[in-house]
Amino acid sequence: MVTSQTDRPSILSPWLRVGPLTIMMVIFFVAPIGIFFVYSFWTKEGWDIVRQWTFENYIYVLTSPVYTKLIFRSLGVGLRIAILSVIIVYPLAYTMVFKFEKYRDLILFLLAISLFSNYLVRIYAWRAILSSNGLVNWLLMSAGLADGPQPYLLYSQWGVILILLNVYLPFATLPIYSALLNLDRDVIAAAADLGASPLRVFAEVTLPLTMPGVIVSFVFIFLLTSGDFVTPVFVGGKEGMMIGNAVAEQFGALANWPLGSAMVFSTVILIGLLLGLIFLVYRIVRNVINRKRYDLYR
Amino acid sequence: MDYIIQFHEITKRFGHVVALDKVSLEVKKGEFLSLLGPSGCGKTTLLRTCAGLEQPTKGQVLLEGQDITHMPAYKRPVNMVFQRWALFPHKTVAENIAFGLTIKKTPRPDIIRQVRAMLELVKLEGYENRFPKQLSGGQSQRVALARALVMQPKVLLLDEPLGSLDLKLRQEMQIELINIHKRLGTTFIYVTHDQEEALTMSDRVVVMNHGHIVQIGPPAQIYQKPNSVFAAQFIGQTILFQGQVSAKNGESCQVATDELIITCPTGSDLHIGQDVFVSVRPERVRLNDTPLVDLENRLEGSIVNTIFKGPAVYYQIEAPGGRIITVQQHLEQDIPLYEAGSNVFVGWSSKNSQILLQ
Numbered sequence: 001m002v003t004s005q006t007d008r009p010s011i012l013s014p015w016l017r018v019g020p021l022t023i024m025m026v027i028f029f030v031a032p033i034g035i036f037f038v039y040s041f042w043t044k045e046g047w048d049i050v051r052q053w054t055f056e057n058y059i060y061v062l063t064s065p066v067y068t069k070l071i072f073r074s075l076g077v078g079l080r081i082a083i084l085s086v087i088i089v090y091p092l093a094y095t096m097v098f099k100f101e102k103y104r105d106l107i108l109f110l111l112a113i114s115l116f117s118n119y120l121v122r123i124y125a126w127r128a129i130l131s132s133n134g135l136v137n138w139l140l141m142s143a144g145l146a147d148g149p150q151p152y153l154l155y156s157q158w159g160v161i162l163i164l165l166n167v168y169l170p171f172a173t174l175p176i177y178s179a180l181l182n183l184d185r186d187v188i189a190a191a192a193d194l195g196a197s198p199l200r201v202f203a204e205v206t207l208p209l210t211m212p213g214v215i216v217s218f219v220f221i222f223l224l225t226s227g228d229f230v231t232p233v234f235v236g237g238k239e240g241m242m243i244g245n246a247v248a249e250q251f252g253a254l255a256n257w258p259l260g261s262a263m264v265f266s267t268v269i270l271i272g273l274l275l276g277l278i279f280l281v282y283r284i285v286r287n288v289i290n291r292k293r294y295d296l297y298r
Numbered sequence: 299m300d301y302i303i304q305f306h307e308i309t310k311r312f313g314h315v316v317a318l319d320k321v322s323l324e325v326k327k328g329e330f331l332s333l334l335g336p337s338g339c340g341k342t343t344l345l346r347t348c349a350g351l352e353q354p355t356k357g358q359v360l361l362e363g364q365d366i367t368h369m370p371a372y373k374r375p376v377n378m379v380f381q382r383w384a385l386f387p388h389k390t391v392a393e394n395i396a397f398g399l400t401i402k403k404t405p406r407p408d409i410i411r412q413v414r415a416m417l418e419l420v421k422l423e424g425y426e427n428r429f430p431k432q433l434s435g436g437q438s439q440r441v442a443l444a445r446a447l448v449m450q451p452k453v454l455l456l457d458e459p460l461g462s463l464d465l466k467l468r469q470e471m472q473i474e475l476i477n478i479h480k481r482l483g484t485t486f487i488y489v490t491h492d493q494e495e496a497l498t499m500s501d502r503v504v505v506m507n508h509g510h511i512v513q514i515g516p517p518a519q520i521y522q523k524p525n526s527v528f529a530a531q532f533i534g535q536t537i538l539f540q541g542q543v544s545a546k547n548g549e550s551c552q553v554a555t556d557e558l559i560i561t562c563p564t565g566s567d568l569h570i571g572q573d574v575f576v577s578v579r580p581e582r583v584r585l586n587d588t589p590l591v592d593l594e595n596r597l598e599g600s601i602v603n604t605i606f607k608g609p610a611v612y613y614q615i616e617a618p619g620g621r622i623i624t625v626q627q628h629l630e631q632d633i634p635l636y637e638a639g640s641n642v643f644v645g646w647s648s649k650n651s652q653i654l655l656q
Contacts, residue, residue: 194398
């Protein structure tokens with residue numbers, strides 16, 4: 001591939017250019033996280049922090065049935081939202097790119113509009129829709145599909161999932177949309193030209209080539225939603241509580257920073273392990289699909 | 299005559315833009331046909347209607363007499379080599395070439411045998427496990443060619459496949475394509491905007507402009523007998539004069555232009571006073587220190603620029619009236635070149651002046 005490149009003498013050295021962001025990240029992200037990481041190995045006694053290195057907090061969190069349940073529930077909620085959002089968003093992005101070319105910008109704008117409104121306002125709006133005398137229950141009962149208000153709508157995991165899905169859908173769309181947009185149309189045309197039906201073209205060319213966008217979208221949504229603690233407060237109820245709520249409690253009312261920190265890092269480690277596992281499975285599946293390498297001179 | 303492809307009054311509109319306007323064309327079985335024209339002339343659109351990647355607004359495409367206008371691309375037994383090759387970036391060279399065969403569910407040993415044969419044909423043995431991004435432009439081009447040819451298409455469509463290669467590689471690939479065409483006997487339809495490429499490779503050239511076919515013919519005919527100013531200017535170089543027919547007698551006629559009166563071979567349908575163009579190829583013109591009395595058409599001028607090209611030299615000559623004409627002189631031996639400012643006499647025989655009506 002020949003790409004033209006203009007070599008302009010740089011005014012700023014690369015270090016200076018990445019400098020501001022690096023400094024900001026170090027001061028506002030790396031340092032505080034580092035501090036909490038240290039805290040997670042200390043303990044609290046009364047109102048004092050005991051500065052003695054110990055795994056006590058981690059052992060406590062990871063053996064506590066309550067906290068482990070909250071962590072796994074958070075991962076489960078994040079995972080379900082990420083899977084659902086990718087499934088919902090892919091056809092949307094695909095249609096935007098390949099069918100409604102004229103309306104692409106309009107659709108993007110409509111997606112962005114949902115971000116204009118305040119997050120809390122939207123949660124309240126959803127509460128109005130999902131509550132026992134809300135729109136959904138009214139419709140269900142009017143249609144004779146339910147005898148009374150359905151309890152699973154509000155104050156449940158599915159309530160949390162529904163709302164977070166709605167909130168993060170625009171963010172999920174963009175990576176997949178841009179992956180599809182950057183796809184070389186001639187590559188798709190070439191697959192069709194070589195005899196692949198539209199379904200085969202999608203399976204053999206379009207999907208594999210846009211997988212990076214799908215992965216970015218998936219990870220993005222998974223990370224953002226599994227750590228949420230606002231939505232569970234309003235619509236989660238007892239069943240919808242997530243680890244974020246427990247962490248908020250430790251840092252807030254209970255003022256137990258060491259335990260709160262340990263919860264955070266336990267979750268981070270488990271998220272890392274889960275993502276690692278997902279990618280391992282993905283790689284294995286991909287390799288199985290690709291196993292037919294044409295080793296011509298074997 | 300056996301036609302493999304017939305385009306019948308193909309019209310293609312993109313919104314208000316007419317890309318093709320009632321284009322009819324017959325492609326003979328086994329020939330190397332070039333669609334030549336400037337960008338936007340409709341040549342690629344015509345090729346894509348043949349592949350099924352573009353639906354004509356009106357008209358039919360016939361393959362061996364069968365109407366395939368509405369047959370989807372993936373069912374057509376024709377294959378295409380794309381301008382930027384369009385290789386599958388996530389597949390190896392071998393997988394790229396094997397793609398169409400795996401779709402057809404060809405047995406694996408056959409696939410391996412055919413892929414290997416193709417690699418040999420395009421001289422890429424040893425590259426089968428590379429990915430497209432590890433290939434040079436020329437290699438990618440060969441893979442694209444092999445990927446299409448392995449399907450044994452009834453027609454191979456090539457959309458400016460050499461466009462992004464450098465000159466030397468392009469010339470090599472031109473010869474290689476000619477050889478592959480001869481060896482396989484497949485019908486090639488080749489889109490290009492490079493007139494030299496079209497002349498080099500084709501059995502027939504179709505000159506296109508503004509969604510119309512301007513002229514169809516073998517390369518020599520297209521070059522020697524252009525039927526229009528567009529064809530004369532687009533293919534090769536030409537010295538063009540504009541004027542009126544001023545006299546006509548049997549064999550020859552005279553065209554009065556601003557600069558001079560040109561003697562031309564006559565056509566039967568010319569009448570006195572008719573507006574015409576006269577095209578003269580720069581290499582059919584002679585140059586001398588003294589007047590060329592044996593030639594019917596003469597003018598005198600002074601050299602403005604001398605452009606040395608190796609086998610030939612181009613002189614830009616200012617003719618009376620200020621017009622600059624470019625004349626080519628073949629250098630069959632080492633002769634001293636004219637220098638800028640020197641006075642020269644230019645002449646050509648009447649049979650080398652070609653009258654063009656449009």
